[in-house]
Amino acid sequence: MKPGIHPNYREVVFQDLTSGFAFLTRSTVNTRENIAWEDGKEYPLVKVEISSQSHPFYTGKQAVSTTAGRVEKFKNRYARGK
DSSP states (O other): OOTTSSOOOEEEEEEETTTOOEEEEEEOOOOSEEEEOTTSOEEEEEEESOOTTTOHHHHTOOOOOOSHHHHHHHHHHHOOOO
């Protein structure tokens, strides 16, 4: 590989602001904050709004909407006069 053209790939902590859930992974994202992790080392911190711990799809709190009512409402609204 050519030196100097690749981004800095390092361990980073991602923290969910909604639930407080955090996980350690590797990333090239630039950060300005650091956090002390469970192993006693400091890692760059990335704050995210939604993760698997707070997303409605993964938590089972997602509302399932039916399209049948909306289709009928559309047909009634835009039906041509017969």
